[in-house]
Amino acid sequence: MIWLGIDTANSPLAVAIVKDGQILTAEVTNIKVNHSAGVMPAIEHIFKKVSISPKEIDAIAVSQGPGSYTGVRIGVTIAKTLSWTLQKPLVGVSSLQVLAANAAMFQGIICSLIDARRQNVYAAAYDSTMGLAPIVEDGHYSMLGLLEQLKEIGKPVLFVGHDVDNFWGLIQQELGNSAIRAPYALDLPSAAQLIHLAEQQELPSIDATHTFVPKYCRLAEAEANWLKEQKGKQ
Amino acid sequence: MGEFIMEKDLYILGIESSCDETAASIVKNGHEIVSNVVASQIESHKRFGGVVPEIASRHHVEQVTIVIEEALLQANMKPEDLDAVCVTEGPGLVGALLIGINAAKAFAFANNLPLVGVHHIAGHIYANALIQPMEFPLLALVVSGGHTELVLMKNDGCFELIGETRDDAAGEAYDKVARVLNIPYPGGPKIDQLAHESDGAVDFPRVWLDHDSYDFSFSGLKSAVINYKHNADQRGEEINPMHVAKGFQDSVVEVLTAKTLRAAREFNVKQVIAAGGVSANKGLRTALEEAFEKEGIPFYVPPLKLCTDNAAMIAAAGSSMFKAGKRSDLTLNGRPGLELVSWNK
Known part of the structure; x- marks a missing residue:
């Protein structure tokens, strides 16, 4: 069984091809480049490198969000189009779970986060002793609100993700010694990790591809404002 | 007896997502519409009093594979019957353009088809080629x-x-x-x-x-x-x-x-x-x-449905570009301020 994995939910670009539980190739790049230009060339490159044609793959895994709206959409658009035209099933995985899975050997609570600007984050916390069961669901949180929730758990928390550094001072200030920083080598999403998580889900039918959408974890600003206005009118 | 050379028919898939319509179409020989599918978002934007770029991008992701499939179904064609994929490169809303472009790139890659980025205004002009020959x-x-x-x-x-x-x-x-x-x-x-x-x-x-x-x-x-x-x-x-x-x-x-x-x-x-x-x-x-x-x-x-944004016009302009030897590679990107450049002298 051959899998293609794509994670472009944030500034890193991760792609991989896995065959029967073995990584054939896995690449990750973390420079500020435009995903729209870069993702398809990266995918073409890894197919060439391992001498596999697109028609030979059996399934596609994609990081479904949350993260950069545009980044998530580019990955999902490419994954959907490949899935539909090649008639191979498409599996979505949380971009935050992909990051947390990097640190799954840690016994305890793992918090993965992505900077959403203005002191907000997309974040989740998982219990690795229970198969990465979510303790804090994927969501858009104020950084302080997130730290409050983590404080209440009263256990050491491992933080993972390349945006953790933006908040590390505040995290230490709020959680003290309970906060543990994962080594930077675990900070970037791995498309092989993404495929590994996707393999644990049931394969959806091909018909589900057309209705596959990103998980933004947040309303578009105009829609949020509109809803507020409607409430005000009542 | 002289040799009789038949020119092969040219079938182009066009994709357009520069604003608030997600569209796909197949055009034969640059002037004959084989299928023309448009998913309009106008109802969704009405409550905001205009097109909201983020909402437009979200709708494009929902619609893009559906409209391409519908264009193929209505034409009763398979990807291997096509000669090229043409997509609006700009100008337009950048987040919206990216959806059509990345779908076009993935489709072209998976089916081993040439790709051509098309200027949106060239498309509007070439909508006329779908009605009568341009002189x-x-x-x-x-x-x-x-x-x-x-x-x-x-x-x-x-x-x-x-x-x-x-x-x-x-x-x-x-x-x-x-x-x-x-x-x-x-x-x-x-x-x-x-x-x-x-x-x-x-x-x-x-x-x-x-x-x-x-x-x-x-x-x-x-x-x-x-x-x-x-x-x-x-x-x-x-x-x-x-x-x-x-x-x-x-x-x-x-x-x-x-x-x-x-x-x-x-x-x-x-x-x-x-x-x-x-x-x-x-x-x-x-x-x-x-x-x-x-x-x-x-x-x-052009008739109303070819005046507003559609993909048949992109396929029509793209057919002329394709015949002139124009090709894009997989680095094709959305260019909101793209200028109209001639592809022939």
Whole structure:
């Protein structure tokens, strides 16, 4: 069984091809480049490198969000189009779970986060002793609100993700010694990790591809404002 | 016996997502529509009073594979029956463009097809090739929410910008005047209707700029409408929206028609075409038709469904580019400010 994995939910670009539980190739790049230009060339490159044609793959895994709206959409658009035209099933995985899975050997609570600007984050916390069961669901949180929730758990928390550094001072200030920083080598999403998580889900039918959408974890600003206005009118 | 060489038919898939329509179409030999699918988001944007880019991008992701599949189904074709994929590269909303472009790239890669990035305005102009053969030299009046341009084409794939708006696009002025008159989005068609039914017109200025210029300006006219409403409000008077609509539309139509006519004479063109969303405007169509009938120059405007954004026009322009040897690679990116460049001499 051959899998293609794509994670472009944030500034890193991760792609991989896995065959029967073995990584054939896995690449990750973390420079500020435009995903729209870069993702398809990266995918073409890894197919060439391992001498596999697109028609030979059996399934596609994609990081479904949350993260950069545009980044998530580019990955999902490419994954959907490949899935539909090649008639191979498409599996979505949380971009935050992909990051947390990097640190799954840690016994305890793992918090993965992505900077959403203005002191907000997309974040989740998982219990690795229970198969990465979510303790804090994927969501858009104020950084302080997130730290409050983590404080209440009263256990050491491992933080993972390349945006953790933006908040590390505040995290230490709020959680003290309970906060543990994962080594930077675990900070970037791995498309092989993404495929590994996707393999644990049931394969959806091909018909589900057309209705596959990103998980933004947040309303578009105009829609949020509109809803507020409607409430005000009542 | 001489050898008989049949030229192979050319089938192009077009994809368009530059604003609020997700569209796919298959066009044969650059002029015959085989299928033409458009998923409009207009209902979704109405409540916001205009197109919200983030909402548009979200809808494109939901629709893009569905419309491409529908275009193939309606054409009763498979990807391997196609010769190339053409997609709008710009101009447009960048987040919206990216969806069509990345879908086109993934589709082209998976099916081993050539890819061509197409200019949106070239598409609007080539919508006319789907109606009747284009004859050169040709003059195109491009009027839409984002563009007001006079383009001279001495040959196929060869563009010369001879005039453009210095401020607002004509469609933009329609949207703003609609807001002044409290007409819900999209207001253009409603202003056209009000003007048509009106029994009188407010006298608004015509902006001609320099006497030999083919450029346009609509911001002064827009301000005149706003001032007219403001002054009436101050005096506690009600304005007649029909008279305002007709006065405004008369000014826009007169300037557009006169400059197009003057350019058609100067460059001695064989054909004049109108393109873009505002060319669906009845007042404008009628004025241009009458002017060019009198002048004896053939004038064409595409039917409504080919005036508004669609992918058949992208496939039509893309067919000409493909024949001229133009190709894009997988680094193709959305370019919101893309300029119209000739692909033939």
